[in-house]
Amino acid sequence: MLTVESLKKSYDETAGRKAGRHDDTRTYAVGGVDFEVHDGELFTLLGPSGCGKTTTLRSIAGLERPTSGRVTLGGRVLFDAAQGVNMRASRRGFGMVFQSYAIWPHMSVFKNVSFPLEVMPRAKRPGRKEIEERVGQVLDVTELGSYASRPATKLSGGQQQRLALARALVTHPELMLLDEPLSNLDAKLRETMRFELKRLQRELHLTAIYVTHDQSEALVMSSRIAVMNQGRIEQIGKPREIYTKPATRFVAEFIGTSNFLEGTVASVHGQEVQVDTEHGRLVAHEVDKAPAVGESVLVSIRPECVDLSRQPRGNVPNEWSGKVLTRAFMGDVVDHIVGVGKLEIRNRSNPNLSIPPGTEVHFSIAPDKVTLVPVD
Known part of the structure; x- marks a missing residue:
């Protein structure tokens, strides 16, 4: 479904290649990663702080412009440095949930979820009845239906997390991007929400990329895991394979x-x-x-x-x-x-x-x- 090829991102664009030399003096936050995300799977980018996982996710989302590489979704080219293609984030159609839920405090639960539909371009904007139906469906799925009229600020941490997820789901995105969405929750609630998110992902057949530094979270939730270190991928595999057959010392030390x-x-x-x-x-x-x-x-x-x-x-x-x-x-x-x-x-x-x-x-x-x- 999603293909990432030779993706690199440097924040030191002024260095580049020295005149008359072939060595690249730039420092890369992402040093050339390749992976595919299959339809209906939850693919996790796992690694310590500073390993490049969030930069990779933001590059896929269109929030960062990579230095080089190629990103495609199905038949659509989202980014291709060689061809000069860089589709705007708003046109990529992804659902995004980040560490900060960015709940609109002046809106009710219902309005928080309906807002992305209401601000769509007129040609794509659903009618009022369809908006009500779609919002009702995602609120029921995320078990927030009885809170539709409640102010968003009156929700618990776990409910706010589900609200952010519902707001991303209501647009029917091809791909969900989740950047450490559980990190603000206490330990017990995080454990509960891991299973809740996995349930939703399976029931709705969502395709998602999940970023975390939490090994337990990755093992519980993932279809496959890419372990990252210093801007590169050390190993890609299913959770059991990553745990029982680490390919490098870093993977063996970082996972468990x-x-x-x-x-x-x-x-x-x-x-x-x-x-x-x-x-x-x-x-x-x-x-x-x-x-x-x-x-x-x-x-x-x-x-x-x-x-x-x-x-x-x-x-x-x-x-x-x-x-x-x-x-x-x-x-x-x-x-x-x-x-x-x-x-x-x-x-x-x-x-x-x-x-x-x-x-x-x-x-x-x-x-x-x-x-x-x-x-x-």
């Missing part, structure tokens, strides 16, 4: 928590890869392309994949012993830090398992839970 060990590939037999580390040998099952013998790799192991016990199991791969250094009760889980020599391994367990510091323990990791990340 991981234990890291440096190692060298000792042998490869089919899908079984044996890796020698400073603290012992680990066996991994690499379904995709296996690394070569002698290659340096980074071993990534998620804390919940570390199976901790007081007694050795025996005859299981990747079983090591160590001592509990500290533990932390976190409500739904207990984290243990286990020392193996100078190495510290984090385990995340059911709260029924809580082992005091100083206890000798054994832990194992299933080979299919050992992820091998290429060394940069």
